[in-house]
Amino acid sequence: MTVQIGSTTKVTDIVELRQLRGPVIKRCACGAAFTQRQWNALKLVGYHSDDVEELELRNCGCGSTIAITLGSVFQKPALRLVGM
16 A cells, blocks of 8 residues: 555555554664564574573574564473373
């Protein structure tokens, strides 16, 4: 959708555009900002997990590898064996 700001622009058009773009979830040092949709379109490098959190790594268009936190390893449910 292309919205041209002017006398015919409706508030609902602006709200729809903001929802389409979404909030910025990550910024690169080069200045690029990514919504969830844009983040998902970046090349996936892989995942990294340590004793505290899990990271998803992707490449920015500038060549830098950037990461978002997927969550704490403590928030994930423990494996439970049933029927043993």
